[in-house]
Amino acid sequence: MKFPTPYSLKQVATIIGSKYVGPDDFPVLGMNEIHVVQPGDLVFVDHPKYYDKALNCKATIVLINKEVECPEGKALLISDDPFRDFNLLIQFFTTFEKSLSSISPTAKIGEDTIVQPNVFIGNNVKIGKGCIIHSNVSIYDNCVIGDNVIIHAGAVLGSDAFYYKKRPDRLDKLISCGRVVLEDDVEIGALCSIDKGVTGDTTIRKGTKLDNQVQVGHDTVIGERCQIASQTGIAGCVIIEDEVTLWGQVGISSAVTIGKKAVIMGQSGVSKSLPGGRNYFGTPVDESREKMKQLVHVKQIPDILKKLDE
Numbered sequence: 605m606k607f608p609t610p611y612s613l614k615q616v617a618t619i620i621g622s623k624y625v626g627p628d629d630f631p632v633l634g635m636n637e638i639h640v641v642q643p644g645d646l647v648f649v650d651h652p653k654y655y656d657k658a659l660n661c662k663a664t665i666v667l668i669n670k671e672v673e674c675p676e677g678k679a680l681l682i683s684d685d686p687f688r689d690f691n692l693l694i695q696f697f698t699t700f701e702k703s704l705s706s707i708s709p710t711a712k713i714g715e716d717t718i719v720q721p722n723v724f725i726g727n728n729v730k731i732g733k734g735c736i737i738h739s740n741v742s743i744y745d746n747c748v749i750g751d752n753v754i755i756h757a758g759a760v761l762g763s764d765a766f767y768y769k770k771r772p773d774r775l776d777k778l779i780s781c782g783r784v785v786l787e788d789d790v791e792i793g794a795l796c797s798i799d800k801g802v803t804g805d806t807t808i809r810k811g812t813k814l815d816n817q818v819q820v821g822h823d824t825v826i827g828e829r830c831q832i833a834s835q836t837g838i839a840g841c842v843i844i845e846d847e848v849t850l851w852g853q854v855g856i857s858s859a860v861t862i863g864k865k866a867v868i869m870g871q872s873g874v875s876k877s878l879p880g881g882r883n884y885f886g887t888p889v890d891e892s893r894e895k896m897k898q899l900v901h902v903k904q905i906p907d908i909l910k911k912l913d914e
Contacts, residue, residue: 605803606634620689626679648686750788765822
């Protein structure tokens with residue numbers, strides 16, 4: 605998320621009431637999660653395991669819960685609770701606006717787009733030309749939809765990220781202020797859920813097709829001409845490159861990358877990044893031929909044990 609105008613380090617520190625390390629006028633241009641930060645962005649870190657990653661990422665302002673040596677060319681905001689203060693900044697720079705009708709007057713809908721009854725279209729939504737939005741679809745604020753997109757009944761675009769911090773007495777939610785972006789010729793099946801980015805975009809690129817009941821997590825990027833079958837669950841911050849095929853009930857953990865033209869067979873569990881151009885199967889996932897061999901060997905275990913007893 606980029607701020608409407610640049611803020612100074614001192615101004616941002618004043619908003620959250622924190623100490624800071626760096627010049628008063630050090631520019632703060634926006635805020636983002638670590639996987640999408642750019643120079644001028646603010647990122648937060650609250651666990652020693654990730655200090656080095658945050659201090660050495662592209663972000664130039666680090667909101668951190670420990671006084672550490674400040675890398676050259678960067679600035680620090682010292683907070684006793686970076687998660688809380690990151691939320692405070694999101695609330696300062698963004699506000700939730702009640703929609704005045706089922707189709708917001710600030711939404712822009714392109715020529716020849718058909719919107720069926722009982723559709724909700726939120727504030728500042730942009731929908732291109734020649735789209736079909738079927739009944740009971742909900743499109744939250746700020747979503748961007750290209751041309752010739754089809755969204756089937758009951759789909760939800762722009763719901764909040766599933767992102768919480770565990771406290772001793774509760775789960776604290778990280779506020780989402782990002783968007784969902786669908787490029788041209790995308791098709792979204794019935795009852796799909798596509799979460800918006802925390803501070804950036806969840807993106808589905810040109811020509812990709814989702815079957816019914818697919819979940820796409822926050823800040824995930826799905827490439828061009830992918831096919832994703834029913835009941836697949838994709839966690840946040842996943843990168844799926846072009847022309848990938850995911851068959852039914854595939855589950856993908858957060859922050860992994862699936863290479864171009866990979867095929868993942870049904871009911872597979874993916875917890876690591878996978879090179880493209882290969883077929884995969886199983887939980888934990890492996891190349892499909894290797895996994896099939898393993899299953900054959902497992903079936904042979906009773907016969908092997910029986911021979912050992914003889």
